[in-house]
Structure formats: structure tokens, C-alpha cells
Amino acid sequence: GAVVSQHPSRVICKSGTSVKIECRSLDFQATTMFWYRQFPKQSLMLMATSNEGSKATYEQGVEKDKFLINHASLTLSTLTVTSAHPEDSSFYICSARFPTGASTDTQYFGPGTRLTVL
Amino acid sequence: AQSVAQPEDQVNVAEGNPLTVKCTYSVSGNPYLFWYVQYPNRGLQFLLKYITGDNLVKGSYGFEAEFNKSQTSFHLKKPSALVSDSALYFCAVRDPRGSTLGRLYFGRGTQLTVWP
Numbered sequence: 001g002a003v004v005s006q007h008p009s010r011v012i013c014k015s016g017t018s019v020k021i022e023c024r025s026l027d028f029q030a031t032t033m034f035w036y037r038q039f040p041k042q043s044l045m046l047m048a049t050s051n052e053g054s055k056a057t058y059e060q061g062v063e064k065d066k067f068l069i070n071h072a073s074l075t076l077s078t079l080t081v082t083s084a085h086p087e088d089s090s091f092y093i094c095s096a097r098f099p100t101g102a103s104t105d106t107q108y109f110g111p112g113t114r115l116t117v118l
Numbered sequence: 119a120q121s122v123a124q125p126e127d128q129v130n131v132a133e134g135n136p137l138t139v140k141c142t143y144s145v146s147g148n149p150y151l152f153w154y155v156q157y158p159n160r161g162l163q164f165l166l167k168y169i170t171g172d173n174l175v176k177g178s179y180g181f182e183a184e185f186n187k188s189q190t191s192f193h194l195k196k197p198s199a200l201v202s203d204s205a206l207y208f209c210a211v212r213d214p215r216g217s218t219l220g221r222l223y224f225g226r227g228t229q230l231t232v233w234p
Contacts, residue, residue, distance in 0.1 A: 032220060043208065043226040093161050097220050105220055109154070109161040
């Protein structure tokens, strides 16, 4: 149990285009999902917290209009990188909070999406 | 403010030997602590967590971690390392007060290399 998937696993796009990344919790419902960005050999940087049915909470310094997050259902959150530029190239990872109803919930992570902007 | 420190960027150990990956934390109140492992070009896999109770927590793949409140540490250990354990390991702490919706604060990661 507690499986999180991401799609696509790898995407290459031209500068100026938009890219959508999907994060799904396959066998549980997740009211809260998180989006991270990871640079090579570095830790994860939290970009935003996504809550089903409400607006995402973005971390300081993350552009809301550039990284659009939609959490339309209890099993799906999407991250859209709008007007992508080469500096947006990175490894994007989502996680979903497994809802045991306690504050001790564990986050389970997707396999990540490698975005390369040419 | 919550923070996690992993003082070693790299840990090298011979197969069969015990391994330790260090983690110290700073958090207000009682911490919720986690260890995750990441293989190349993959997401993070949950290994274990400490919430309360026994200070020695057992997790996946033979790993365990010891919570030490006086030293504010949560070191990851394994009695006998395998080559397949080679990966990037992250320690994380969660704000137990819940106001931040369960966000995790990650250390910078420790690359573990186990040589045959």
C-alpha cells in the first residue's frame, strides 16, 4: 500500500512551453500533497503544499503564476510549469500524506519527474 | 524553527560492516523524525519514523534508528551493510504542532557507498 505515482517520469520541452506533471495516490486518498524540487546532489526544496479543494500554499520565493498547482480530487494533484525556461530544468518530486487521522501521518513520495527545458 | 543537520556528505563502508548515518535535529517540542532513502533518479522511499515510545525504531531493509533526546540525534544504523544499500539518505523532521499541515524539513542528504 501507500503508493504514489508521477507522470511523466521524464519530459523534454522547448523554452516557452508549459508542462504538466501529475501526482496520484494509487491506493489511498490524500487530502494533502506536497511538491518538491531537487537539484543535483542537493536536498529537496519544498515548493508548495497542495490541499484538495483549496488553493495551494506556496513557499517563499516560489512564483505562484509560474508553478500552477491544482488538487482537484483526493487522489490527484497536478503541477504545471508555465512558460518554462532552462533554469526550470530540475527533478520534481511529489509526496502525499497518508491519512491515518493523526498528526503522525507519513508522507509517501512519487518516483519523480525529470524536466529538461531546451 | 525546525531544522535537520546531516553532518556527513559521504559515508563509505565495506560490505558486511556496520553502518551509521548521522542526523541531528532542532525543533520546538517533541519531534517527529523520519528517514528516507533515494536511489538515482528515483523518488524517496520511506524507511522508518519515530513518533513516541521506544527510542530504537526498526524499519525497512534491516535499518534501525535510535532517538536520543539529550543529544537531539536520530542516527540511522544497520548491523551489516550491503552493496545494494548504496544510495542517498535523508533525515527529516516534522513540526508536531500541525500548523504547517505536516510539512517535512529535510537534511541535505548523506551519500552512502558500500563497497564489496
